[in-house]
Amino acid sequence: MPKSSPKIYGVLGYPAKHSLSPDMHNAAFQYLKIEAEYRIFEKEPAELDSFFGGLAENNICGLNVTIPYKEEVLKYLAWQSPEVRFTAASNTIIVKEKGYLEGWNTDGIGFHRHLVQDLGFEIAGKKAVLLGAGGASKAIIDQLARNKIREISIYDIDKQRAAALAKKTNDAFKVSKATALDSLSSLDFSDTQLLINATPIGMKLEDPLLVSREKMHSGLLVYDLIYNPAETNLLKEAKAAGAKVANGLGMLLYQGARSFELWTDKIAPIEIMRNALEKGAKGL
Numbered sequence: 001m002p003k004s005s006p007k008i009y010g011v012l013g014y015p016a017k018h019s020l021s022p023d024m025h026n027a028a029f030q031y032l033k034i035e036a037e038y039r040i041f042e043k044e045p046a047e048l049d050s051f052f053g054g055l056a057e058n059n060i061c062g063l064n065v066t067i068p069y070k071e072e073v074l075k076y077l078a079w080q081s082p083e084v085r086f087t088a089a090s091n092t093i094i095v096k097e098k099g100y101l102e103g104w105n106t107d108g109i110g111f112h113r114h115l116v117q118d119l120g121f122e123i124a125g126k127k128a129v130l131l132g133a134g135g136a137s138k139a140i141i142d143q144l145a146r147n148k149i150r151e152i153s154i155y156d157i158d159k160q161r162a163a164a165l166a167k168k169t170n171d172a173f174k175v176s177k178a179t180a181l182d183s184l185s186s187l188d189f190s191d192t193q194l195l196i197n198a199t200p201i202g203m204k205l206e207d208p209l210l211v212s213r214e215k216m217h218s219g220l221l222v223y224d225l226i227y228n229p230a231e232t233n234l235l236k237e238a239k240a241a242g243a244k245v246a247n248g249l250g251m252l253l254y255q256g257a258r259s260f261e262l263w264t265d266k267i268a269p270i271e272i273m274r275n276a277l278e279k280g281a282k283g284l
Contacts, residue, residue, distance in 0.1 A: 008059050009263060010039035012051070012073075013066035017042055020280040021064055024256050027276035031269050036061075045072070052076045056099050062263040063093040064256070070105075070135050077103035086172060087138035092259040104262055108139035110255025111223075112147065118250055121221055123147040127191055130154045131184075131210055132198035133161040136225060140198060141165065145173035153192075155181040155210075156199075189215045195238075197224040202232035209233050218242035225251060228284045253277055 011021045017040055025038035041063070043051050048069070054060075065073050070089035074080070077090065083105040084090045090103035115121045126149050130137055133156035141152060152169065156162035162180040169178035181187060189195070189211070201207045203226055211234065216222065222238035225248035235245045256277075257268035 005059055007034075007036040007061040008039060009036060009062045009064075010041045010060065011064040011066055012041045012043060012069055014042055014044055014068060016040050016066060018284070019066065020252065020277055020284075021256055023276040023280035024253065024273035025260060028260055028269050028273050031272045032264075032266060034264060034266075036264075048072065052101075055095050055101075061095050062259070063095075064259055065091050065093065074103065077101050079103065081105060083108055083139065083142055086142045086168075087135060089135040089138065091139075091255065092262060094262055104259075105139055106255040106258035106262070107136055107251070108143035109258050110251045110253070111140050112143040113254040113258075114246070114250030115223070117254075119221065119223075119244070119246055121194065123149050125150050126193045127151045128153070128194040128196065129181075129187065129189065129192050129211075130196050130198060131201075132156055133158065133165040134198065137196075137198040138165060140196060141169055141178070145169055145176040145178075148175045149194075150176065152176060152178045153181050153187065154178060155184055184210060187215075189220065190217065193219060193221065195220055195222045195243075197222075197226065197232070197234055200226070202226050202234050203228070205233070207233070209237060211237075213237040213241045216241035216243045220244070221246070224248060227252065227281060230281065249277060249281060 011019045022038045029036045070091055073090055078100045079102045081104045084103045087105050090105055092104040092106050094102040128149055133154055154162045154166050166178040166180040216238050220243040222243050223246050224232050224235050226232050227247045227249040230247055238245050253274055260268040
């Protein structure tokens with residue numbers, strides 16, 4: 001009998017060629033002996049309609065979605081998870097029969113699992129500062145509020161965007177108080193336990209430092225979603241101040257693991273995926 005064609009999965013973005021997702025997913029497929037292959041789909045905006053129209057024909061069974069398409073893909077979805085409805089962004093798509101597309105957002109779940117399971121951070125009753133009010137920030141704030149964080153202060157260079165996210169959070173979650181910040185300079189971090197950078201600031205060595213070392217302290221966990229470089233200037237300064245630090249590689253791992261489980265209905269082999277990710281990250 002002829003060998004059946006492998007199921008195809010992949011990451012959709014523009015650009016996407018430097019994604020580490022193929023490393024961890026193909027390692028997981030191989031380990032579990034699943035006939036599947038994970039690819040990179042780097043598509044320009046004008047190509048999206050034809051790409052989504054050909055998913056079933058090309059045996060594409062699931063997608064991860066990255067910048068800049070997490071919001072753009074919503075129009076193709078027949079069903080959206082509660083996380084997608086709150087964030088207005090989807091990073092995981094399941095292709096069902098007859099081209100029926102389910103949209104999920106595993107970013108917040110990935111962040112939460114890394115924060116709680118690996119870093120041992122207890123969210124309930126804590127105070128956080130969130131830098132950035134974009135798609136990743138929405139996924140993170142959704143998880144923090146669902147898990148009863150006490151206060152979240154949001155800073156974004158676009159003050160209206162920060163204010164809109166604070167209002168949306170306060171309307172949706174009564175147990176947490178969200179506030180938009182006009183600036184970071186006057187903010188006192190002494191009673192803050194969690195600082196999250198969900199902006200791209202820090203990817204370049206010449207980027208400004210958003211929070212000075214003097215404001216950070218040993219009771220603070222500083223979490224930078226950036227993982228390339230592995231240690232941003234923010235994390236270096238935080239470490240020098242005695243704070244606990246983490247980059248976004250763990251979030252990438254666990255959001256990918258959740259996507260894998262949604263696609264395959266199998267438990268993701270976390271350590272296999274982690275090893276593949278870490279190996280891939282060293283090559284960046």
